[in-house]
Amino acid sequence: MKNFTFYSPTEIIFGKDSELQVADEIIKHGGTRVMVLYGGGSAVRSGLIAKVEQTLKKAGLPFLTVGGVQPNPRVSFARDAVAKAIAFGADFFLGVGGGSVIDTAKAVAHGVANPDTDLWLFWTREKELTKSMPVGAVLTISAAGSETSDSAVLTNMELGVKRGLNTPFNRPRFAIMNPELTYSLPPFQVSCGIVDIMMHTLDRYFTPTEGNEITDEIAESLLRVVIKNGRIAHENPHDYDAMSELMWCGSLSHNGLTGLGAVTDFAPHQLGHELSARFDVAHGASLSTVWGSWAAYCWRDKPERFVRFADKVWGIRKSGTEETVKAAIAQMVSYFASLQMPTCFTQLGIGAQSDDVLRQLADSCVFHGKRTIGGFKKLDGKDVYEIYKKAN
Numbered sequence: 079m080k081n082f083t084f085y086s087p088t089e090i091i092f093g094k095d096s097e098l099q100v101a102d103e104i105i106k107h108g109g110t111r112v113m114v115l116y117g118g119g120s121a122v123r124s125g126l127i128a129k130v131e132q133t134l135k136k137a138g139l140p141f142l143t144v145g146g147v148q149p150n151p152r153v154s155f156a157r158d159a160v161a162k163a164i165a166f167g168a169d170f171f172l173g174v175g176g177g178s179v180i181d182t183a184k185a186v187a188h189g190v191a192n193p194d195t196d197l198w199l200f201w202t203r204e205k206e207l208t209k210s211m212p213v214g215a216v217l218t219i220s221a222a223g224s225e226t227s228d229s230a231v232l233t234n235m236e237l238g239v240k241r242g243l244n245t246p247f248n249r250p251r252f253a254i255m256n257p258e259l260t261y262s263l264p265p266f267q268v269s270c271g272i273v274d275i276m277m278h279t280l281d282r283y284f285t286p287t288e289g290n291e292i293t294d295e296i297a298e299s300l301l302r303v304v305i306k307n308g309r310i311a312h313e314n315p316h317d318y319d320a321m322s323e324l325m326w327c328g329s330l331s332h333n334g335l336t337g338l339g340a341v342t343d344f345a346p347h348q349l350g351h352e353l354s355a356r357f358d359v360a361h362g363a364s365l366s367t368v369w370g371s372w373a374a375y376c377w378r379d380k381p382e383r384f385v386r387f388a389d390k391v392w393g394i395r396k397s398g399t400e401e402t403v404k405a406a407i408a409q410m411v412s413y414f415a416s417l418q419m420p421t422c423f424t425q426l427g428i429g430a431q432s433d434d435v436l437r438q439l440a441d442s443c444v445f446h447g448k449r450t451i452g453g454f455k456k457l458d459g460k461d462v463y464e465i466y467k468k469a470n
């Protein structure tokens with residue numbers, strides 16, 4: 079087990095009607111003027127925004143509500159929201175929605191705390207983030223895990239680049255998690271969420287680090303629980319127990335727990351971000367598209383890891399290593415397919431891409447040769463190109 083620091087300070091308020099506690103939570107965490115952020119309108123249509131506003135009014139908390147965050151949230155939107163927040167005097171940022179909204183709330187909090195810095199510079203690492211403002215979340219989709227994660231992902235449309243920023247300042251003060259708030263999700267988004275939850279653990283589980291028993295066991299049980307409840311949720315997205323398991327797994331999968339003491343991988347996430355940056359595809363769908371190709375390309379670097387995955391997660395035990403690994407990869411890919419998730423470029427809806435485009439994607443993914451991706455197997459531009467080619 080490698081040395082680690084585990085810091086997951088987000089207070090979780092879980093269960094039916096938990097959104098009614100939002101004002102008390104904000105006050106408890108020092109908020110006096112609140113910017114409420116939401117997305118394209120689902121939270122308005124479900125009545126959630128009205129409910130949140132009513133709760134804030136009742137508690138005497140002044141607020142400014144700003145909607146319109148898009149999936150794969152834009153840095154330009156966050157910049158505009160920073161100006162509005164400063165004019166309003168907001169000192170607390172509440173994201174009501176999914177990863178896109180919560181990440182935007184985080185970005186706006188960073189921007190308001192650092193008004194003299196263009197916030198994109200924190201994402202490019204040109205500036206170091208040393209202070210921010212408090213953020214809270216009312217979660218409406220089990221997926222990205224932003225409600226407890228130290229990450230926020232923004233897209234810069236002008237540059238065609240999608241980047242994550244990891245910092246303790248990204249940890250929300252609280253997360254309100256009522257599984258019933260996910261009942262209005264379209265089936266596609268439920269499936270995207272299931273994939274993303276699994277991938278946050280898989281991208282940690284596939285590691286070169288040996289002998290990390292408790293972390294491995296936590297990861298494997300999380301994967302089994304998501305597989306089982308993902309099937310139930312896919313059939314019936316109003317199954318409270320299944321949606322509860324998924325929601326809690328979504329947070330545990332990305333708060334750091336399932337990768338403690340180990341080198342993490344996250345290559346599939348980087349491969350997926352490149353597809354979202356270029357084609358604006360949903361995050362979960364980008365991940366199911368690349369995972370099988372990534373696994374087929376990388377497993378030989380540490381076959382025993384995939385054999386363990388086969389056994390502990392899928393109950394697959396065959397006589398030969400290659401046979402076992404291939405069966406496990408096929409099983410994972412067919413699980414994604416059973417959720418109607420894409421497993422290649424054509425199914426993703428972007429069509430088969432030309433060799434030129436594949437090379438551009440690969441080059442951009444490795445920052446034009448300035449980085450490699452992946453902790454399980456280090457991948458350079460040529461490797462990334464081969465994986466995209468397999469997924470094409």
Ligand code: NZQ
Nearest residue numbers: 117118119120149150176177178218221224227229262263
């Ligand atoms: O915008 P609205 O109208 O709300 O609709 C959203 C959006 O179209 C809809 N939706 C959400 N809750 C709903 C609902 N529709 C009906 N009923 C509800 N209850 O779902 C769509 C997707 O929303 P989004 O917030 O984009 O989903 P998700 O939570 O999957 O977030 C994806 C974003 O998070 C980033 C991704 O890259 C992507 O930009 N990630 C953030 C991470 C983090 N901060 O830790 C880690 C992840 O790996 C990921 O990269």
Ligand code: ZN
Nearest residue numbers: 222274277361
């Ligand atoms: Zn993700």
